[in-house]
Amino acid sequence: DTAVSQTPKYLVTQMGNDKSIKCEQNLGHDTMYWYKQDSKKFLKIMFSYNNKELIINETVPNRFSPKSPDKAHLNLHINSLELGDSAVYFCASSLNSYPSYGYTFGSGTRLTVV
Amino acid sequence: AQKVTQAQTEISVVEKEDVTLDCVYETRDTTYYLFWYKQPPSGELVFLIRRNSFDEQNEISGRYSWNFQKSTSSFNFTITASQVVDSAVYFCALNGGSQGNLIFGKGTKLSVKP
Numbered sequence: 001d002t003a004v005s006q007t008p009k010y011l012v013t014q015m016g017n018d019k020s021i022k023c024e025q026n027l028g029h030d031t032m033y034w035y036k037q038d039s040k041k042f043l044k045i046m047f048s049y050n051n052k053e054l055i056i057n058e059t060v061p062n063r064f065s066p067k068s069p070d071k072a073h074l075n076l077h078i079n080s081l082e083l084g085d086s087a088v089y090f091c092a093s094s095l096n097s098y099p100s101y102g103y104t105f106g107s108g109t110r111l112t113v114v
Numbered sequence: 115a116q117k118v119t120q121a122q123t124e125i126s127v128v129e130k131e132d133v134t135l136d137c138v139y140e141t142r143d144t145t146y147y148l149f150w151y152k153q154p155p156s157g158e159l160v161f162l163i164r165r166n167s168f169d170e171q172n173e174i175s176g177r178y179s180w181n182f183q184k185s186t187s188s189f190n191f192t193i194t195a196s197q198v199v200d201s202a203v204y205f206c207a208l209n210g211g212s213q214g215n216l217i218f219g220k221g222t223k224l225s226v227k228p
Contacts, residue, residue: 105159
């Protein structure tokens with residue numbers, strides 16, 4: 001069983017569309033994250049949820065909206081996609097909001113906006 | 115502010131050479147955690163090691179070793195007798211006591227040629 005699973009793995013879409021990426025973890029962790037990795041491989045936090053509650057919301061366009069229906073799921077919805085949104089998006093989870101044990105990452109979703 | 119600097123953007127070595135990846139961090143926290151992750155060409159992020167700020171012992175795991183020096187705020191990673199399979203982007207990351215997420219360096223791309 002995959003610990004942190006993201007779907008889809010690849011997503012190609014046109015500018016202006018709305019898309020969602022789903023993430024699920026079966027580790028019993030309380031905290032989940034979305035990171036964006038740009039073309040230069042830089043990993044930047046976008047959002048963090050602890051037990052369904054938003055705790056980190058970095059400077060991200062409000063076209064990006066995370067949703068956590070329960071602590072095992074954290075989805076990312078993106079409205080009006082732009083070319084600059086093309087990136088790899090990683091979901092991750094940690095035992096709690098103080099990730100002294102680090103993260104377990106999903107395998108990433110490569111989003112390409114054309 | 116918390117910061118992780120990986121000054122080496124790319125390193126290229128020939129198989130069997132030893133290579134050291136540098137990581138320098140900044141934090142005002144007295145309790146913090148340092149990590150290394152590996153991102154092979156397949157794209158997933160693989161946890162390698164975690165070290166807390168109170169444990170300055172060096173660690174060795176097979177061909178991998180880590181040197182943590184608080185005096186220079188460095189947490190360097192050495193691969194001995196490198197192999198082609200070591201080719202990847204390596205990320206150093208920091209979690210400080212007051213920070214709810216991992217701060218990543220920009221990564222070092224290691225290419226090991228046969």
